[in-house]
Amino acid sequence: MTVLSTAKLFSGLFLVAGLAACGSSSEEDVTFASLDEERDEILTDLAAASPTLDMPTSGTAYYEGVAGFKVGxxxxxxxxxxxxxxxxxxxxxxxGEIxxxxxxxxxxxxxxxTGNFKVEDGVITDNTFSADVNGSYVQDGVVATLEGTTTGTFLGDDAELIxxxxxxxxxxxxxxxxxxxGDVSMREDD
Incomplete structure (x- = not known):
């Protein structure tokens, strides 16, 4: 990845994070219930979509959504x-990166x-992707560190869903x- 494309990608991530913050009045507005509601809305869109057949070959897209996790x-x-x-x-x-x-x-x-999982070193192949997922979180005072992967599929006519x-x-x-x-349900952030 060139320095310019890295800068563009990270600028986009900051833009996505900034837009997400603008959508709510404060961090307290985000709850398990609100995330579940958002996830349900995206799952409805996903159920009606097919895998993208004609993937974009240039440009960038920013996606927002919900990831759910279960241990064990x-x-x-x-x-x-x-x-x-x-x-x-x-x-x-x-x-071809995500x-x-x-x-x-x-x-x-x-x-x-408290916590964050970074999605890194992602590769887009046709209408699918794979990436490393690493990070940690604290639940009930216990620190847990995740080392994993995410795989996914782009859906919709314009790859607007993941x-x-x-x-x-x-x-x-x-x-x-x-x-x-875990599972990930996302849609393109216009």
Whole structure:
């Protein structure tokens, strides 16, 4: 990635984060329930969409949405999720790269969790992508570090939607580990 494309990609991520902040009056407005509602709206769009057949070959797109996570086993519904998070990704179609963050975690009990997962070294191939996901979060006073991957598919006529999965291993300070599973539902931020 060139220095210029890196600068453009990170500028876009800051723009996405800034736009997300403009959409609500304060960070307190984000809750598990509000993330779940946003996720449901995006899932409705995803259910009506097909994988993108004619992918863009240049330009960038910025996506916002929700990522849900479950430690130990895959969740069968949002009620099974351990926590939801805001998600922001930036796709550089010309370079075939994607990066971003999962942030602002909220658990099912209504607690805000400290943490951030970076989505890095992402590669777009045809209408799919894969990327590394690394970071940490604190839940109930316990620090957990994630090392994983995300894979996804672009959907819609203009690649305006993303549906994806997250898998990885969570490590705790006591040396124990657990599997983590997640899903990602996103739409392009106009």
């Amino acid at each position: 086993s895959a969740a069968s519904s949002v009620a099974d999720m351990d926590f939801l998070a805001d998600a922001a990704l930036a796709a550089d179609f010309g370079a 990066e971003g963050d999962f942030y602002d975690f909220h658990d099912t009990s209504g607690n805000s969790l 549906s994806g999965d997250v898998t990885g291993t969570v490590s705790y300070v006591d040396g124990s580990t657990a599997d983590m599973f």
